Amino acid sequence: MAKVKTQTIKRKATRQRKSVVTREPAKKEIFGAQQVAVEQAKFYPPQQASRPARVMPQELPFGYGQDKIILQVRDPWWIHAYWEVRSQIFDALREQLKDDFYKARRVLRVYDVSYIIFNGKNANRFFDIHIHEHSNNWYIDTGGPGRSWCVDFGLLLADGRFITIVRSNTVATPLAGPSWITDEEWMIPDDAFARLYGMGFGFGRSSPVGKAWQERLKKALFSGVFASPGMASPVKKIPGARKFWLAVNTELIVYGATEPDAKVTVQGNPINLRPDGTFTLRFALPDGKQVIPVKAVSCDNQEERAITPVVNKETK
Amino acid sequence: MNKGYLCLVLHCHLPYVRHPEHENFLEEDWLYEGITETYIPLILLFERLLNDGVDFRLTMSLSPTLISMLGDRLLQDRYIKHINRLIELAHREVERTRWQPEFQHLANMYLGRFYECRNTFERYHRNLADAFKSFQDAGKLEIITCGATHGYLPLMEVVRPSIRAQIKVAVSHYEKALGAKPRGIWLPECGFVPGFDELLKEAGLKYFFSDAHGVLHGSPRPKYGVFAPVYCKGTGVACFGRDLESSKQVWSSIEGYPGDYNYREFYRDIGFDLDYEYIRPYIHPDGVRINTGIKYYRITGSENKQPYNPCAAQEKAAEQAGNFMFNRQKQVEYLCDFMGKKPLIVSPYDAELFGHWWYEGVMWLEFLLRKVVFDQDQIRLVTPSEYLAENPRNQVITPSLSSWGWKGYSEMWLQGANDWIYRHLHAASERMTELAKSYPETGGLVKRALNQALRELLLAQSSDWAFIMGTGTHTSYAVKRTKDHLLRFARLYEDIKAGAIDEGWLSDIEYKDNLFPEIDYRVHQ
Numbered sequence: 001m002a003k004v005k006t007q008t009i010k011r012k013a014t015r016q017r018k019s020v021v022t023r024e025p026a027k028k029e030i031f032g033a034q035q036v037a038v039e040q041a042k043f044y045p046p047q048q049a050s051r052p053a054r055v056m057p058q059e060l061p062f063g064y065g066q067d068k069i070i071l072q073v074r075d076p077w078w079i080h081a082y083w084e085v086r087s088q089i090f091d092a093l094r095e096q097l098k099d100d101f102y103k104a105r106r107v108l109r110v111y112d113v114s115y116i117i118f119n120g121k122n123a124n125r126f127f128d129i130h131i132h133e134h135s136n137n138w139y140i141d142t143g144g145p146g147r148s149w150c151v152d153f154g155l156l157l158a159d160g161r162f163i164t165i166v167r168s169n170t171v172a173t174p175l176a177g178p179s180w181i182t183d184e185e186w187m188i189p190d191d192a193f194a195r196l197y198g199m200g201f202g203f204g205r206s207s208p209v210g211k212a213w214q215e216r217l218k219k220a221l222f223s224g225v226f227a228s229p230g231m232a233s234p235v236k237k238i239p240g241a242r243k244f245w246l247a248v249n250t251e252l253i254v255y256g257a258t259e260p261d262a263k264v265t266v267q268g269n270p271i272n273l274r275p276d277g278t279f280t281l282r283f284a285l286p287d288g289k290q291v292i293p294v295k296a297v298s299c300d301n302q303e304e305r306a307i308t309p310v311v312n313k314e315t316k
Numbered sequence: 317m318n319k320g321y322l323c324l325v326l327h328c329h330l331p332y333v334r335h336p337e338h339e340n341f342l343e344e345d346w347l348y349e350g351i352t353e354t355y356i357p358l359i360l361l362f363e364r365l366l367n368d369g370v371d372f373r374l375t376m377s378l379s380p381t382l383i384s385m386l387g388d389r390l391l392q393d394r395y396i397k398h399i400n401r402l403i404e405l406a407h408r409e410v411e412r413t414r415w416q417p418e419f420q421h422l423a424n425m426y427l428g429r430f431y432e433c434r435n436t437f438e439r440y441h442r443n444l445a446d447a448f449k450s451f452q453d454a455g456k457l458e459i460i461t462c463g464a465t466h467g468y469l470p471l472m473e474v475v476r477p478s479i480r481a482q483i484k485v486a487v488s489h490y491e492k493a494l495g496a497k498p499r500g501i502w503l504p505e506c507g508f509v510p511g512f513d514e515l516l517k518e519a520g521l522k523y524f525f526s527d528a529h530g531v532l533h534g535s536p537r538p539k540y541g542v543f544a545p546v547y548c549k550g551t552g553v554a555c556f557g558r559d560l561e562s563s564k565q566v567w568s569s570i571e572g573y574p575g576d577y578n579y580r581e582f583y584r585d586i587g588f589d590l591d592y593e594y595i596r597p598y599i600h601p602d603g604v605r606i607n608t609g610i611k612y613y614r615i616t617g618s619e620n621k622q623p624y625n626p627c628a629a630q631e632k633a634a635e636q637a638g639n640f641m642f643n644r645q646k647q648v649e650y651l652c653d654f655m656g657k658k659p660l661i662v663s664p665y666d667a668e669l670f671g672h673w674w675y676e677g678v679m680w681l682e683f684l685l686r687k688v689v690f691d692q693d694q695i696r697l698v699t700p701s702e703y704l705a706e707n708p709r710n711q712v713i714t715p716s717l718s719s720w721g722w723k724g725y726s727e728m729w730l731q732g733a734n735d736w737i738y739r740h741l742h743a744a745s746e747r748m749t750e751l752a753k754s755y756p757e758t759g760g761l762v763k764r765a766l767n768q769a770l771r772e773l774l775l776a777q778s779s780d781w782a783f784i785m786g787t788g789t790h791t792s793y794a795v796k797r798t799k800d801h802l803l804r805f806a807r808l809y810e811d812i813k814a815g816a817i818d819e820g821w822l823s824d825i826e827y828k829d830n831l832f833p834e835i836d837y838r839v840h841q
Binding site for chain 2: 072172177
């Protein structure tokens, strides 16, 4: 039997990341009711849409009218809980508890239910987390890899009584290191396993068991560190703070016009004319001297004109 | 005789991004860049190896969303437009760089590559999934499946029917696209929770991959570490653990190969570097500068970037492929003595690393495959199926909950920036289960609405959205996609229950979210 006693958790405030309800500021949704109506009018004859159209919700609902709490495992130490309780439930409790209701605190009671079939009373141990009235989710530091957890959301009364409002699913945190269980048929000595373990994490043969995993965390050898999902976001790497810079390049535009059916070469290379006989060429202009002979020959090869711009560019 | 095996795995995935309602859509470029920079270069690589009689083995996952996009007419047509624009730009670049020979040969290189892309794309009748299929049919490539929309399964534990749907939809989609049953699966983000293997077995899958700690922290202790697969207790589904030594040589941002100074600099793209008026027709119509894929500089190692030199880069890639092989030989030699059996080294990578991020990555892979096949006999390339056929006796353990994401578990997809999505996703999953139960048999409009509801749910579940929200940059598209699909689902649910399905609207979202045409909502059980 677990003792009904509030165990105040003494964890650093920073470790308890209280997470607020994340709600995006209401943005214009493409599939707003109006838009849908417009699209329908565009794609389908109006008589088909004569049925009173159901309005497309603009935003996700705050809740789903359920009373529940769901646990998910984040890593060997932390689990995440989110919950939803209808206001009627609180109304009923307020009615029932009268003044006590206002003195009660909202609490997450975290049960260690490893290796048992939990019946609400037989937890290995439990601890409470006080929750702000408006919270609807919480990250819980279980401090216990490789164990099973169940959480009640409820009221802790001033006299120490705890009233469960909703009970969660049970989750199991993974081990944060190798299992201590070995398999007789596939026996391996500890030191031999330690070597394989270190090598599996890519840290050579001598890393002690467990250490390799920590090392790996430090080195951030994970997918997604190097590449984003799919392709790169179309954004340039942001230069470091206060890294002032300047880039200057020069280009040269050579343009002109002749008879539309003439043959034109620039520096000996034929170019295409626009239908009206004009042309534009654009060159990156490095330092130095560029001699740019432009030659036009009439379509009957009878006439020829040549103009040769010379450009000197230097950078100081 | 070989002393060990090397199993190279490339994971190919892109989220489903297709917006027929917009003429141009920035995020569709992910696919076009993937095709130009990764998928076609890989296809050309496999073709060269086949032509030269190189008996290589490679395992590749193709996510159902990627296969769907590759097979989509609209996106195929848009890719042609995209590559034509690039060809035009490359032509202009060849001209513009006439007085800069150090850049002009690069402009010519890109021009050649873009033409090659268009030709290859047309050669496979615009569907590149068929190209990969042909290499599988030739016995060189083993293609495995993935979650239907790459949903991160560990955060669906409370809604198991959704996990089942992710897997079953993927398996039937694979069969339709590739004409055979998949033997293995790449669990999205390697996300595994003990017990998922039951669902894999149910779907006829024989193996999956996990990150190293999935196996190493499994129970009982795996006798051979990650250097032999294990069977999951109770199901016999094989789990292949990732080797991190080989991974880090490629992945690590500090010591990894892709950071070599001779390699092409990803962040210097002419889309950002050149004069705005000039580049304007080739960037986003809104005027936002984007990467074009034409990049002229090498990493250099300082801010004063030097022009890219393809020959020096190629030499480097060859050298590093040799280094990678040498390290595997040493690794295998040591392990073979130590374990008293032939070790298996499993090296999985995101495919888009090759070619897209690491421009020389495909070249590196080619050198590696050729060298391993021709230059040595200590290591042999193998696919998981081949390995299991040759080594059917393996230890039985329960692998640990794990992923290959940031910190090794679920934090990437469950943190302050994205945890709000799960109450909605789970509620939608529960509603989908309710619908599937309420309509064991149905037809007509109701059936269409139910199938579309499952499509919307699956699309909302893509791990990519939570991932992007988690990275904290450019989150608006990810948030919007999550909400759009959830809202469409919600309306379908309400309409089905009310018996008031709006056919016009349904047709419209069927047209927009058109993947998995053969979906059967009843898999969500």
